[in-house]
Amino acid sequence: xxxxxxxxxxxxxxxxxxxxxxxxxxxxxxxxxxxxxxxxxxxxxxxxxxxxxxxxxxxxxxxxxxxxxxxxxxxxxxxxxxxxxxxxxxxxxxxxxxxxxxxxxxxxxxxxxxxxxxxxxxxxxxxxxxxxxxxxxxxxxxxxxxxxxxxxxxxxxxxxxxxxxxxxxxxxxxxxxxxxxxxxxxxxxxxxxxxxxxxxxxxxxxxxxxxxxxxxxxxxxxxxxxxxxxxxxxxxxxxxxxxxxxxxxxxxxxxxxxxxxxxxxxxxxxxxxxxxxxxxxxxxxxxxxxxxxxxxxxxxxxxxxxxxxxxxxxxxxxxxxxxxxxxxxxxxxxxxxxxxxxxxxxxxxxxxxxxxxxxxxxxxxxxxxxxxxxxxxxxxxxxxxxxxxxxxxxxxxxxxxxxxxxxxxxxxxxxxxxxxxxxxxxxxxxxxxxxxxxxxxxxxxxxxxxxxx
Numbered sequence: 001x002x003x004x005x006x007x008x009x010x011x012x013x014x015x016x017x018x019x020x021x022x023x024x025x026x027x028x029x030x031x032x033x034x035x036x037x038x039x040x041x042x043x044x045x046x047x048x049x050x051x052x053x054x055x056x057x058x059x060x061x062x063x064x065x066x067x068x069x070x071x072x073x074x075x076x077x078x079x080x081x082x083x084x085x086x087x088x089x090x091x092x093x094x095x096x097x098x099x100x101x102x103x104x105x106x107x108x109x110x111x112x113x114x115x116x117x118x119x120x121x122x123x124x125x126x127x128x129x130x131x132x133x134x135x136x137x138x139x140x141x142x143x144x145x146x147x148x149x150x151x152x153x154x155x156x157x158x159x160x161x162x163x164x165x166x167x168x169x170x171x172x173x174x175x176x177x178x179x180x181x182x183x184x185x186x187x188x189x190x191x192x193x194x195x196x197x198x199x200x201x202x203x204x205x206x207x208x209x210x211x212x213x214x215x216x217x218x219x220x221x222x223x224x225x226x227x228x229x230x231x232x233x234x235x236x237x238x239x240x241x242x243x244x245x246x247x248x249x250x251x252x253x254x255x256x257x258x259x260x261x262x263x264x265x266x267x268x269x270x271x272x273x274x275x276x277x278x279x280x281x282x283x284x285x286x287x288x289x290x291x292x293x294x295x296x297x298x299x300x301x302x303x304x305x306x307x308x309x310x311x312x313x314x315x316x317x318x319x320x321x322x323x324x325x326x327x328x329x330x331x332x333x334x335x336x337x338x339x340x341x342x343x344x345x346x347x348x349x350x351x352x353x354x355x356x357x358x359x360x361x362x363x364x365x366x367x368x369x370x371x372x373x374x375x376x377x378x379x380x381x382x383x384x385x386x387x388x389x390x391x392x393x394x395x396x397x398x399x400x401x402x403x404x405x406x407x408x409x410x411x412x413x414x415x416x417x418x419x420x421x422x423x424x425x426x427x428x429x430x431x432x433x434x435x436x437x438x439x440x441x442x443x444x445x446x447x448x449x450x451x452x453x
Contacts, residue, residue: 004157004159004169004170004171005169007030007032007157007158007159007169008030008159008161008167008168008169010030010056010074010159011028011029011030011056011159011160011161011167012161012167014028014030014056014058014079014083014161015027015028015161015162015163017079017080017083018058018060018083018086018087018163019163021083021084021087022087022091023060023061023062023083023086023087023090023163024163025060025061025062025101025102025163026058026059026060026061026086026102026162026163027058027059027102027160027161027162027163027166027297027298028056028057028058028059028160028161028162029056029057029158029159029160029296029335029340029342030055030056030074030158030159030160030342031053031054031055031056031057031156031157031158031159031335031340031341031342032052032053032054032055032156032157032158033052033053033054033154033155033156033157033339033340033341034050034051034052034053034154034155034156035050035051035053035152035153035154035339036048036049036050036051036122036124036127036152036153036154037049037127037150037151037152037153038124038127038128038131038150038151039131039148039149039150040131040132040134040135040147040148040149040150041148042146042147042148043135043139043146043147045128045131045132048124048127048128050124053072053341054072054074055070055071055072055073055074055342055343056070056071056074056079056082056342057069057070057342057343057345058070058082058083058086059086059345059346060086060087060089060090061090061099061102062087062090062091062093062095063095063096064095064096064097064098064099065090065091065092065093065094065095065096066089066090066093066096066099066345067085067086067087067088067089067090067091067092067093068086068089068344068345069082069083069085069086069089070082070342070343098320098323098324099320099323100319100320100322100323100324101164101319101323102162102163102164102166102297102319103162103164103166103297103298103299103319103329104164104165104166105164105165105166105167105298106166106298106299106300107300108168108293108294108300109284109293109294109300109301110293111283111284111286111291111292111293111301112286113199113200113285113286113287113288113291114170114171114172114173114199114291114292114293115170115171115172115173115199116173116175116199116200116201116287118200118201119153119154119155119173119174119175119199119200119201120155120173122153122175122201127151127153128151130151130177130203130206131149131150131151131177131206133206133207133210134147134149134151134177134179134206134207134209134210135147135149135179135210136210137206137207137210137211137214138179138181138210138211138213138214139181139214140214141183141214141218143183143184143185143218143221144181144182144183144184144214144217144218145182145183145184145189146181146182147179147180147181147182147210147213148179148180148181149177149178149179149180149209149210150176150177150178151176151177151206152174152175152176152177153173153174153175153176154172154173154174154175154176154338154339155171155172155173155339156171156172156173156339156340157169157170157171157172158170158172158335158340160294160296160297160298162297162298166298168293168294168298170292170293170294172199172292172338172339172340173199173200173201173339174197174198174199174289174338174339175196175197175198175199175200175201175202175205176195176196176197176338177195177196177197177205177206177209178193178194178195178196178209179193179194179195179209179210179212179213180192180193180213181193181210181213181214181216181217182217183214183217183218183220183221185221188221188223190217190218190219190220190221190223190407191217191220191395192212192213192214192215192216192217192218192219192220192395193213193216193377193395194208194209194212194213194216194238195209196208196209197289197338197433198287198288198289198433199287199288199289199291199338200287216376216395219397219407220395220407221407222406222407223406223407223408223409224398224405224406224407224408224409225408225409225410225411225451225452226373226398226408226411226449226451226452227451228448228449228450228451229448229449229451230446230447230448230449231371231372231373231446231447231449232369232370232371232372232373232399232443232444232445232446232447233372233373233374233375233413233443233444233446233447233449234362234365234366234369234372234373234374234375234399234441234442234443234444235375235441235442235443235444236374236375236376236377236441237428237431237432237434237439237440237441238376238377238434238435239375239376239377239378240355240434240437240439240440240441240442241432241433241434241435241436241437241439242377242378242379242434242435243378243381243382243389243391244279244353244355244437244439245350245353245435245436245437246381246382246384247382247384247389247417248279248306248307248350248353249316249349249350249353249436249437250262250350250384251263251264251382251384251387251417252264252306252312252314252315252316252350253315253316253348253349254315254316254317254318254321254322254325254348255318255320255321255347255348256384257315258321258324258325261384261385262384262385263384263385263386263387263417263418264312264315267312268312268313268314268315269311269312269313270311270312271310271311271312272307272310272311272312272418272421272422273307273310273418273421273422273424274310274421274422274423274424274425275309275310276310276358276424276425276426276427277307277309277310277355277356277421277424277427278305278307278308278309278310278355278356279305279306279307279308279353279354279355279356280303280304280305280306280308280353280354280356281303281304281306281316281330281332281350281351281352281353281354282303282351282352282353282354283295283301283302283303283331283351283352284301284303285351285352285354285438288351288352288433288438289337289338289352289433289436290338290349290350290351290352290436291351291352292351294331295318295329295331295332295333295334295351296318296333296334296335296340296346296347297318297319297329297333297346299319299329299331299333300331301331301351302330302331304330306350306353307421310421310422314330315330316330316332316348316349316350317329317330317332317348318332318333318346318347318348319333321348331351332348332349332350332351333346333347333348334346334347334348334349350436351436352433352436352437352438353436353437353438353439354437354438354439355427355431355437355438355439355440355442356427357427357428357429357430357431357440358426358427358428358429358440359429360426360427360428360429361428361429361430362428362430362441365426365428365441365443366399366402366403366404367402367403368402368426368443369399369402369443370399370401370402371399371400371401372398372399373393373396373397373398373399373408373411373413373447373449374396374397374398374399374404375393375395375396375413376395376396376397377394377395377396378391378392378393378394378413379394380392382417387416387417387418388416388417389413389414389415389416389417389420390412390413390414391412391413391414392411392412393408393411393412393413393449395407396408396411408451409452410451410452411449411450411451411452412449412450413447413448413449413450414447414448414450415444415447415448420444420447423444423445423446423447424442424443424444424445425443425444425445426442426443427440427441427442428440428441428442
């Protein structure tokens with residue numbers, strides 16, 4: 001493992017090299033990542049692996065045209081070849097007057113909870129043992145048919161430098177675990193899932209995830225068909241997080257907005273939801289997967305309101321889109337995921353979306369529904385260009401007489417995103433992090449449910 005100081009010095013040296021080759025505007029990322037994974041399929045270990053992935057990424061701008069190249073070897077010959085390639089591609093591209101400048105150096109921000117030495121010290125065999133404890137927990141009922149699960153432990157160090165004199169470095173870790181458990185009783189089968197993701201090692205997470213997956217699989221063995229109609233729908237944090245990560249995290253992407261590929265284009269400052277809906281992007285959240293002490297271009301992190309009291313307050317910018325709109329970058333340049341990658345140019349992404357919680361318990365929310373639907377899991381994404389959203393209810397339950405009842409099968413939910421936002425009338429009081437979104441449960445006053453009854 002190379003020391004952060006040495007990585008920073010190497011990044012500065014490569015910037016100087018690019019400059020000598022004629023690339024006067026550039027940034028360089030030096031990255032070193034280690035990744036240990038283990039997977040279980042149908043109760044047996046399918047694979048366990050360890051990978052080290054060091055490399056250098058070089059991005060050059062010539063009259064706004066960008067060239068990008070990377071190398072997986074830090075030797076002088078390989079770095080020089082990548083630098084020459086990035087410079088030549090920048091010169092061969094089409095000039096772009098919308099590019100203004102790369103970020104200038106800024107005051108460093110200390111963000112707690114980016115690196116856990118316990119994650120870095122976890123050995124591959126220990127990761128396998130944790131995963132097997134999850135499988136045992138998820139299988140702890142004679143009705144359980146199979147368990148698929150995975151665990152990933154990652155550590156990474158990065159150093160970033162650019163031609164404006166910016167130099168920054170940071171160390172990161174991540175710990176991710178998931179499970180899908182299938183229960184069977186007679187001719188009925190149902191699967192339950194859960195997952196946990198953090199920059200911090202939680203040795204209890206596998207047991208919690210395994211227990212939750214088992215409980216939801218068993219709960220789904222009792223089921224009913226739903227009649228087609230309009231119902232109030234409660235979104236579990238798992239469903240809300242998955243939907244909002246795309247609907248807001250990707251929908252507010254300034255590049256998509258500028259290209260008119262987002263349903264939020266032209267709506268800055270206008271009302272896009274009910275007054276109870278406030279969503280912030282916070283890259284300083286302790287131990288959260290998206291937290292960072294600087295973004296993919298070196299901009300210091302900042303908490304910002306994306307939607308506040310139902311109004312769209314900002315788009316998410318990197319330096320290019322900010323220059324095009326003549327605004328400041330919001331610090332949302334991304335190098336990809338919890339552990340940064342040098343293998344592709346930076347893009348735009350939310351860091352950690354945080355939904356402002358309410359003061360209503362889940363039980364109170366369900367009781368107030370009377371009759372409706374509780375949507376726990378869907379993996380369908382909205383059409384971001386139009387804002388249309390139709391999803392399969394992969395795990396959902398009927399709400400009957402103010403209580404969560406049997407699972408519902410072969411049902412869908414259809415609603416436009418802006419309509420959904422405007423119909424959010426209750427926010428829960430207990431948030432969890434799901435798919436990069438810290439959110440409580442929330443209620444949509446009415447959505448179309450396509451049933452099979």
